[in-house]
Amino acid sequence: MINELSNTSISGIAKTLLRSKNVVIFMHENPDADTIGSALVIASILEDLGKKAYPVCCDKIPTSLLFMTNGRRDYTIDDVPSDVDIDLYMSTDVASKNQLGKYKDYSDKVQLCIDHHSIRDLTAKKMFIDTNSSACTEIIYRVMLRLFPKRKLSQKTASLLYAGLAADTGGFRYLNTTPYTHKVAAKLIEYGADHALICHELFETKSKNALAVEAYAQEHVQYLCDGKVAYVKLYLEDRTKVGFEDEDTYDVINTIRRAEGVQIAILARQRDDETFKISTRAQCNVNLASICAELGGGGHPGAAGCSVNKKDVDESVKYIIRKCGFDV
Numbered sequence: 086m087i088n089e090l091s092n093t094s095i096s097g098i099a100k101t102l103l104r105s106k107n108v109v110i111f112m113h114e115n116p117d118a119d120t121i122g123s124a125l126v127i128a129s130i131l132e133d134l135g136k137k138a139y140p141v142c143c144d145k146i147p148t149s150l151l152f153m154t155n156g157r158r159d160y161t162i163d164d165v166p167s168d169v170d171i172d173l174y175m176s177t178d179v180a181s182k183n184q185l186g187k188y189k190d191y192s193d194k195v196q197l198c199i200d201h202h203s204i205r206d207l208t209a210k211k212m213f214i215d216t217n218s219s220a221c222t223e224i225i226y227r228v229m230l231r232l233f234p235k236r237k238l239s240q241k242t243a244s245l246l247y248a249g250l251a252a253d254t255g256g257f258r259y260l261n262t263t264p265y266t267h268k269v270a271a272k273l274i275e276y277g278a279d280h281a282l283i284c285h286e287l288f289e290t291k292s293k294n295a296l297a298v299e300a301y302a303q304e305h306v307q308y309l310c311d312g313k314v315a316y317v318k319l320y321l322e323d324r325t326k327v328g329f330e331d332e333d334t335y336d337v338i339n340t341i342r343r344a345e346g347v348q349i350a351i352l353a354r355q356r357d358d359e360t361f362k363i364s365t366r367a368q369c370n371v372n373l374a375s376i377c378a379e380l381g382g383g384g385h386p387g388a389a390g391c392s393v394n395k396k397d398v399d400e401s402v403k404y405i406i407r408k409c410g411f412d413v
């Protein structure tokens with residue numbers, strides 16, 4: 086299903102890329118394999134076409150995903166040489182202006198959004214929003230096919246696209262996985278995507294700090310509403326006490342939602358003196374994206390989040406739980 090905000094097509098994306106010379110591609114904050122894979126493959130398409138491409142992310146690439154970037158940690162706007170005239174700013178996998186983080190002011194400059202999130206406040210002149218795509222890299226694969234119908238994808242490109250697919254479908258387990266996802270994955274393996282290594286890096290390997298914060302979360306999780314809601318709150322001081330960084334908390338929400346009977350999992354993680362980041366997951370039929378959008382966030386129906394003021398965090402969590410149909 087193409088979102089009603091969409092006003093361009095795969096060939097429209099291809100035309101826009103062909104017309105541009107110097108392109109900035111924004112990834113979202115706390116970058117994941119999908120936004121990284123999408124941006125880097127678009128960049129390599131553009132480079133192949135003799136253009137200049139600058140993938141940009143407001144946050145560092147997490148250690149666990151450095152296998153995708155050959156160890157490169159930073160993709161900042163300062164990488165764009167000052168004498169280069171950017172003629173296209175675009176974004177991949179970015180749903181909201183806030184997800185541009187410190188580059189939020191660039192949101193008005195974005196002329197092309199390629200994404201699979203339906204609820205969004207980042208808009209552009211050209212939008213391709215396909216909520217049926219399991220991952221943004223599934224869309225980028227179609228762009229590649231359009232631009233180079235005869236060419237074999239390189240192993241590197243196939244691996245980057247595969248990483249996005251695998252990550253956003255939880256290893257092809259989530260509801261967003263479609264027959265087409267599997268077809269694309271099969272093609273990417275034919276092109277040499279290193280699927281076993283990618284899945285090992287994405288799902289089987291964790292930093293000791295990540296394991297520590299997950300253990301801490303399991304110890305401190307509260308089961309509310311007859312065990313249907315799992316909720317855990319992490320404070321700034323827990324970082325030094327337990328020993329973890331932001332990037333180590335990526336899987337905490339998945340750890341707490343695995344408890345039997347849990348339908349809604351909520352993580353409230355203090356980001357700084359002022360704000361908490363709330364992440365939510367649902368195993369039942371609710372639309373967390375629209376609930377979180379009411380609080381200024383967004384995401385997918387089953388996985389969404391928002392940032393709230395420190396003083397509002399408890400009320401916001403209660404609001405989300407009630408909106409999901411539970412008494413708290």
Ligand SMILES: [Mn+2]
Nearest residue numbers: 119178221253
């Ligand atoms: Mn995605």
